[in-house]
Amino acid sequence: MTDTAHTKPSTELDLTDLDCTGLLCPLPVYKAALVLNQLEDGQLLRMVTTDPGALADIPAMARQRGDTLVEVVEEEGRQVFILKKGAGE
Amino acid sequence: MTQTAVPLPVDDRAAEPAPRRKRIALVASKGTLDQAYPPLILASTAVSMGWEAGIYFTFYGLDILHKDRFQKLKVASLANPSGPIQLPNALGAIPGATAAATKIMRKWMSDARMPTVPEFLQMNRELGVQFFACATTMGVMGVEESDLIDGSDIAGAAAFLDYAAEADVSLFV
Numbered sequence: 001m002t003d004t005a006h007t008k009p010s011t012e013l014d015l016t017d018l019d020c021t022g023l024l025c026p027l028p029v030y031k032a033a034l035v036l037n038q039l040e041d042g043q044l045l046r047m048v049t050t051d052p053g054a055l056a057d058i059p060a061m062a063r064q065r066g067d068t069l070v071e072v073v074e075e076e077g078r079q080v081f082i083l084k085k086g087a088g089e
Numbered sequence: 090m091t092q093t094a095v096p097l098p099v100d101d102r103a104a105e106p107a108p109r110r111k112r113i114a115l116v117a118s119k120g121t122l123d124q125a126y127p128p129l130i131l132a133s134t135a136v137s138m139g140w141e142a143g144i145y146f147t148f149y150g151l152d153i154l155h156k157d158r159f160q161k162l163k164v165a166s167l168a169n170p171s172g173p174i175q176l177p178n179a180l181g182a183i184p185g186a187t188a189a190a191t192k193i194m195r196k197w198m199s200d201a202r203m204p205t206v207p208e209f210l211q212m213n214r215e216l217g218v219q220f221f222a223c224a225t226t227m228g229v230m231g232v233e234e235s236d237l238i239d240g241s242d243i244a245g246a247a248a249f250l251d252y253a254a255e256a257d258v259s260l261f262v
Binding site for chain 1: 130133134136137
């Protein structure tokens with residue numbers, strides 16, 4: 001369960017993508033944490049979820065971890081979150 | 090008979106204490122497949138959020154740590170009106186009903202891409218969740234330390250409460 005096959009770093013933007021479509025709690029939070037733990041402060045994670053609970057869970061995770069939720073976009077049947085490692089400026 | 094004083098552990102932490110992490114203390118008291126999930130889900134989530142997490146496995150919950158049993162947890166077909174197969178108790182008791190309920194629950198979990206209990210246990214171990222094995226349960230049910238998955242800490246109620254006293258969230262499952 002620790003594979004990061006769904007992640008791909010995009011160096012020019014310093015942004016890592018994580019696909020959590022089709023995954024239910026606790027997997028989006030678990031997988032996001034594995035990625036965030038590898039990032040430096042200020043680096044970005046973009047994650048996509050379809051779990052309806054993620055709209056509440058991902059902001060809660062960011063608050064508890066001390067990371068920053070930069071943006072949430074609700075699209076048809078999925079949510080896209082941009083997270084920044086650390087509390088930021 | 091002379092007694093030798095056991096030296097106390099040396100506190101070698103740096104003078105600057107690390108910021109205190111939040112902590113969750115969970116009790117897992119049930120040994121069915123369905124009831125094994127909640128404590129493992131909550132603990133893995135807590136650690137993913139930067140908390141410490143410990144689970145005290147007691148009574149039937151100790152089966153979740155038992156090497157020969159954690160892969161064979163079942164869903165009750167009897168007296169389980171919310172279970173995967175909803176049968177009157179007279180039928181829930183027939184041979185094979187529990188196996189059928191267990192098979193359906195496993196399929197639900199698999200179709201939803203949820204990890205199995207063994208996979209959740211592995212995730213929790215890798216995340217550093219502390220596993221406490223209830224010493225009294227071991228004595229009552231004849232469970233030896235060698236029966237438990239590696240890294241289980243044998244503890245009584247006092248040791249777990251000592252851990253839970255420093256917890257921000259405590260839940261009994």
